[in-house]
Amino acid sequence: MFLMTLLLSDVEFCVPTGKTVALVLQGLRWLLQGHDVQVVSTLYTSRAASRMIAGQLGMALSADPTPPPTPGSIALHHYDFHNREADVQQAVTDLVARVKDGQLHVLLDEALFAGSDVYGQRNTTLVGRLAESVPGLHLWAAGVYHTDIPPSLRPEPLTVPLRCAPSVLREVQTAVDRLTAGIHNYSDSGVPAPGDGLRVIRLSHHGNAHTGRWPAECRQCGKEVAAELRRLGVGSGGNSLPNSPAPLSYSDVFILTQSSELQDDIEDDAGRVTSRASGVVRGLRDEGLPVCVLGEQDWRHNRARWERDVDDVAVAATDRVTVTRYDWLQGLERRVVVMLPGRDKEVDEGLSDEEIDLYDRLSAASRCTTQLIMVDVPPVTTAPSTAT
The missing domain is CATH 3.40.50 (Rossmann fold)
Structure with a gap:
């Protein structure tokens, strides 16, 4: 509810004012356009949110009364950037292999980018390497303080509370x-x-x-x-x-x-x-x-x-x-x-x-x-x- 949105090409980051809802809606939009959606968790603490996003995308797609003839697919990826440095390169390898027609669509929830934190530095490395490797990168992410934005990202604050009384x-x-x-x-x-x-x-x-x-x-x-x-x-x-x-x-x-x-x-x-x-x-x-x-x-x-x-x-x-x-x-x-x-x-x-x-x-x-x-x-x- 108190975090924000970051943008890289059309890469955006948001958080708990309904930020996960925003990720789900954007992911559904991509699926209906025929794009495959990669839901990525880079730490065990974000695994539940990523699992929920993938599940909600699947349910929304199956419930659509007028689905497109060839909707995209959903893939869920789990890594542990805090404890395993090698997972950063593994994530880059896995995601680049999913590029389709020159494009890659990624949802990354609860991804901190704190500069002094090893986990934050590895998230920054992931986004930077994907941007270098995939010109057609579309990455929406959430969980970012506006004081810790990597240079390659453009911030858009999400500050309207959508869900709480x-x-x-x-x-x-x-x-x-x-x-x-x-x-x-x-x-x-x-x-x-x-x-x-x-x-x-x-x-x-x-x-x-x-x-x-x-x-x-x-x-x-x-x-x-x-x-x-x-x-x-x-x-x-x-x-x-x-x-x-x-x-x-x-x-x-x-x-x-x-x-x-x-x-x-x-x-x-x-x-x-x-x-x-x-x-x-x-x-x-x-x-x-x-x-x-x-x-x-x-x-x-x-x-x-x-x-x-x-x-x-x-x-x-x-x-x-x-x-x-x-x-x-x-x-x-x-x-x-x-x-x-x-x-x-x-x-x-x-x-x-x-x-x-x-x-x-x-x-x-x-x-x-x-x-x-x-x-x-x-x-x-x-x-x-x-x-x-």
Whole structure:
């Protein structure tokens, strides 16, 4: 919701104000014109968004009542530029081999180009090499701060919020106002919103039953979030959201955090649990909610399951609540989002609790289209000294 659009020949980049929607629409346009579309993920954190784009393109093409006689095809490519430098040249080789009639059509979602970051430098290298190798390159991409634009790209900001209710946008706006570096402010679409949206629900990680510094560590937080989801009618087949066109499924819910503590049960080769799931996950399951957990430990210890789950969540194939670090499922939105404050022990070192809250709003609250639930964390207080 806070990123932008970049252009190389007719190469464009956008982000969460509906940026993935823009990529899907452009990809569909190419397909209907008979062009093949290459959907590219250059890091595991963008895999879900790319899988969703490819799936939506396929569904839109098959649902077209008047398809062209020879529509284009869709190919999905996965790479890991962060961990494998050789993947950059492999991507160039794979994509150049897909050139048809002198043209190449590429969609690249959640691709950062930060100059000091190895991953960003490799994305820049990919785009530069493709531009040199394919004069007829058409590449639309998303996930770019306007402070990190490669020289070969022309920026076009996407700043009109297309999908979130005003009540949600106000929570995100707090962060946009305070964290100005690399973020364009919203602009007015000129079309009044039909309503303010649903009141933001606020819970608190506070009280005798709550444990741990952050909600991801707390079993009671899981139980209270589950109770709120039940109250909304999630998974019941009913619907308590006003003016909502469809009942809420479990798969309509994201529970997002940045906590390093988030994980599912970790098992050894014999299937024995060696490390228990995070408190919030256990609390959700105590209340009978089906849960899919995507955390760093799950990615490190059971990569195959993690990848299957990511593909599943991308197309909402299984009706489960998704609990994940928000940067592991970039680009995806849900009707209901629960925001759990938390710290990444490596990335967030030195940040204040207030700064963490602002980044959570940008990266988690912005993914909500209808009902936002925020779990507040009381500040740490130090008892006054009694020394005389």
